[in-house]
Amino acid sequence: MPDLGATFYFDLASPLAYLAAERVLHTMPGPCEWQPVLARTLKGTPSGAQASELPGAESFEAFRCREDEDIFRSELERRVRELGLQELRWPDPFPFDSEFAMRVATYAKSIGKVVAFAQAAFRQAFAGGRPLDTLDNVLIAAAACEMHPLAVQKGAALRSVHEGLRAATATAAEHGVTDVPAIKVGQRIFHGERALEEAADRARPSAGSGSGSGSQERDDESRATRAAR
Numbered sequence: 001m002p003d004l005g006a007t008f009y010f011d012l013a014s015p016l017a018y019l020a021a022e023r024v025l026h027t028m029p030g031p032c033e034w035q036p037v038l039a040r041t042l043k044g045t046p047s048g049a050q051a052s053e054l055p056g057a058e059s060f061e062a063f064r065c066r067e068d069e070d071i072f073r074s075e076l077e078r079r080v081r082e083l084g085l086q087e088l089r090w091p092d093p094f095p096f097d098s099e100f101a102m103r104v105a106t107y108a109k110s111i112g113k114v115v116a117f118a119q120a121a122f123r124q125a126f127a128g129g130r131p132l133d134t135l136d137n138v139l140i141a142a143a144a145c146e147m148h149p150l151a152v153q154k155g156a157a158l159r160s161v162h163e164g165l166r167a168a169t170a171t172a173a174e175h176g177v178t179d180v181p182a183i184k185v186g187q188r189i190f191h192g193e194r195a196l197e198e199a200a201d202r203a204r205p206s207a208g209s210g211s212g213s214g215s216q217e218r219d220d221e222s223r224a225t226r227a228a229r
Helices: 015-027 067-083 099-110 116-127 137-144 149-157 159-175 193-203 213-228
Strands: 005-011 034-035 183-184 187-190
Touching: 005 015, 015 067, 015 116, 034 099, 034 116, 034 159, 099 116, 099 137, 099 149, 099 159, 099 193, 116 137, 137 149, 149 159, 159 183, 183 193, 187 193
Parallel strands: 005 034
Antiparallel strands: 005 183, 183 187
C-alpha cells in the first residue's frame, strides 16, 4: 500500500490558508504534518486552475484593479460566514510581509509547537485584524502557546531556522506545491481550502489503491463549477 502521509503547507500571510488551518485538524482522517513555506517564492499555477479563481498568497499584490480586490475580499468574507468562523477582520496593511512570522513558525515546528503557534498567529491576523509584520503581534501569538518572547526572537534569528524555511519552501516546490494552502497526500497535491475534503478522501487507506485519475477529474470539475458561480 502506498504511503499516504499528509502534509499541510501554509503561509501566515494567506487568508485562504487561515481558513484551511481552521478546518484541517478535523477534516483530515489521520495525522497531518504542518509545514511553513514562503508562498511568494512558489511559482506557477495549480494544474487545471481557472483564471477566475481567488488568487493565492503570492498574488495578493497583483490585483488588476480595486474592483478585483473588493470581489476577493467579499468572497472570503462570505466563505468565513459559510464555515461559521469568527468574522474576518482584514489586517492593515494587507498583504503584509510574513517572513519573520514564518521564521517563528519554523522555529515553533522545531520545538513541537507549530500547530498551536500557526493557529494563534492566523487568528491574530485574520480574526483580530493585526498584521504579522509587527513584532508585538507575532509575540502575542507566540505567548498564547507558551513560547517565551526572548526565545522566539533568538530562535527566529538562527541561521538554521532561516535556511530551514528556505529549504522547506524549495522542497515543497519540487513536490509540486505552487500555492498555499496545499495538502500533500502521498504523491498527490491538493491546492486550496475547498480541496480539503478530497485530500481527506485520498488520505483514507482504501483510497490508496486507486490510480488517482478519477480524483483528478473531480478536482478539475470542482474548479470549473466554482468558476461558473
